[in-house]
Amino acid sequence: MRRISTKTVIQAVRDLAISANLELGKDVIHAFEEALEKEISPSGKAILAQLIDNAQIAREEKIPICQDTGLVTIFVDLGQEVSIVGGDFKAALEEGIREGYSKGFLRKSVCHPFTRKNTGDNTPLIAHIEIVPGDKLKICVVPKGGGSENMSRVFMLPPSAGWQGVKEHVVRTVNEAGPNPCPPTIVGVGIGGNFEQSAFLSKKALLRPLGSRNSNPELDQMEKELLEEINKTGIGPQGLGGRITSLGAHIIMMPCHIASLPLGINIQCHASRHMEVTL
Amino acid sequence: MKEFSSDRIIELKTPLSIEDIINLRSGNRISISGYIYTARDTAHKRLMELIKSDRELPFPLKGQVIYYVGPSPAPPGRVIGSAGPTTSYRMDPYTPKLLEMGLKGMIGKGRRSDAVREAMVRYRAIYMAATGGAGALISRAVRESTTVAYEDLGPEAVRRLKVERFPAIVVNDILGNDLYEKGQKQYQILS
Ligand code: SF4
Numbered sequence: 147m148r149r150i151s152t153k154t155v156i157q158a159v160r161d162l163a164i165s166a167n168l169e170l171g172k173d174v175i176h177a178f179e180e181a182l183e184k185e186i187s188p189s190g191k192a193i194l195a196q197l198i199d200n201a202q203i204a205r206e207e208k209i210p211i212c213q214d215t216g217l218v219t220i221f222v223d224l225g226q227e228v229s230i231v232g233g234d235f236k237a238a239l240e241e242g243i244r245e246g247y248s249k250g251f252l253r254k255s256v257c258h259p260f261t262r263k264n265t266g267d268n269t270p271l272i273a274h275i276e277i278v279p280g281d282k283l284k285i286c287v288v289p290k291g292g293g294s295e296n297m298s299r300v301f302m303l304p305p306s307a308g309w310q311g312v313k314e315h316v317v318r319t320v321n322e323a324g325p326n327p328c329p330p331t332i333v334g335v336g337i338g339g340n341f342e343q344s345a346f347l348s349k350k351a352l353l354r355p356l357g358s359r360n361s362n363p364e365l366d367q368m369e370k371e372l373l374e375e376i377n378k379t380g381i382g383p384q385g386l387g388g389r390i391t392s393l394g395a396h397i398i399m400m401p402c403h404i405a406s407l408p409l410g411i412n413i414q415c416h417a418s419r420h421m422e423v424t425l
Numbered sequence: 426m427k428e429f430s431s432d433r434i435i436e437l438k439t440p441l442s443i444e445d446i447i448n449l450r451s452g453n454r455i456s457i458s459g460y461i462y463t464a465r466d467t468a469h470k471r472l473m474e475l476i477k478s479d480r481e482l483p484f485p486l487k488g489q490v491i492y493y494v495g496p497s498p499a500p501p502g503r504v505i506g507s508a509g510p511t512t513s514y515r516m517d518p519y520t521p522k523l524l525e526m527g528l529k530g531m532i533g534k535g536r537r538s539d540a541v542r543e544a545m546v547r548y549r550a551i552y553m554a555a556t557g558g559a560g561a562l563i564s565r566a567v568r569e570s571t572t573v574a575y576e577d578l579g580p581e582a583v584r585r586l587k588v589e590r591f592p593a594i595v596v597n598d599i600l601g602n603d604l605y606e607k608g609q610k611q612y613q614i615l616s
């Protein structure tokens with residue numbers, strides 16, 4: 147067994163929380179640049195140019211890309227030959243977030259559902275822990291704001307709806323969201339599984355680098371079709387009109403029950419922040 | 426009536442008078458300088474309670490601009506942290522009353538309710554969009570920040586911000602035009 151201490155985990159999570167909020171991925175910046183070339187609306191162009199500047203200012207001046215530094219989801223791939231020593235693993239993830247949000251001057255955006263009292267340290271977080279072969283520990287920290295998460299949906303479609311039905315629901319969801327999730331967005335789509343799995347897959351789909359192809363040619367084609375439909379809506383950057391409503395549509399699909407067709411749609415704003423490390 | 430082209434940037438100084446906004450049209454790009462006030466969900470709720478019980482507000486509303494923002498904490502040496510707009514519809518239930526009391530402008534992101542849009546026409550006020558998620562860029566336009574009320578609310582406290590060349594776009598003008606509607610229609614591809 148390879149031993150990894152909770153102290154190492156805390157440090158890793160703390161650093162990832164800070165860097166995820168300050169440094170936008172190269173793939174996202176590249177997608178902004180491409181969008182700027184393609185966009186024909188003047189306000190859309192102005193906004194895309196602002197987003198490119200914003201990412202640079204955030205990185206250089208070390209302030210968050212967006213003030214909504216989000217509720218944090220952490221995806222963990224825990225090698226089955228790794229032994230976590232020195233304390234509770236989940237508590238270590240929490241401590242990492244607590245330290246990162248305090249040391250990094252990040253906004254604490256977590257509260258009680260009814261009293262709305264802030265928990266004060268941006269915990270708890272949502273952890274998805276998967277046991278995988280090997281002796282490595284991969285941690286991916288994903289801060290996500292409320293604006294885009296609020297526009298996400300799960301639909302339990304009748305099997306007869308088929309791909310056509312899926313497409314219609316995705317486009318309708320994007321249309322209803324309009325300007326609220328800060329377009330240009332990235333649309334994560336989880337098809338199949340069950341109720342919660344479709345939602346989980348739709349979020350996981352967002353982690354694939356923007357501009358990369360789906361390894362399954364059939365899904366790759368479906369993604370292209372979907373993105374084209376989404377960009378016909380005219381919503382555009384910030385919803386003020388334009389041809390670039392989304393920068394990408396990513397699909398993960400798996401088999402489902404013979405009676406269902408679950409569909410998860412996770413809308414991600416342009417501040418698509420995630421940072422990972424393999425220990 | 427004079428109309429401005431959409432690519433020229435119009436300078437706007439707060440507080441706003443009716444003359445300042447009468448010629449502004451949905452789609453105009455603007456640059457705001459002067460003092461603006463921050464307020465979001467809970468601050469609005471508290472302002473309404475004060476209004477209902479006829480008590481004095483922590484800042485004057487007449488001719489003022491409210492910015493819907495909950496900034497991230499200011500790191501040492503900075504006036505403010507990241508400071509982009511939050512989604513405006515959550516403030517809709519409180520907004521008509523504030524407009525009636527003389528509020529002239531709001532900065533946020535996302536569509537407003539029909540009631541707010543009607544109140545903007547009736548009381549002659551405008552709604553402007555700042556770029557959501559461009560909090561680092563927008564923070565550069567903020568030169569001073571003073572907490573004027575509700576410090577206990579942390580990021581939701583009411584602050585008076587001195588801004589210089591704060592970038593925004595007019596969404597709703599005093600004639601009732603709406604850029605979210607107009608813009609989407611203009612670029613929609615119907616199949
Ligand atoms: S939707 Fe995203 S970019 Fe927009 S304010 Fe929220 S976190 Fe920031």
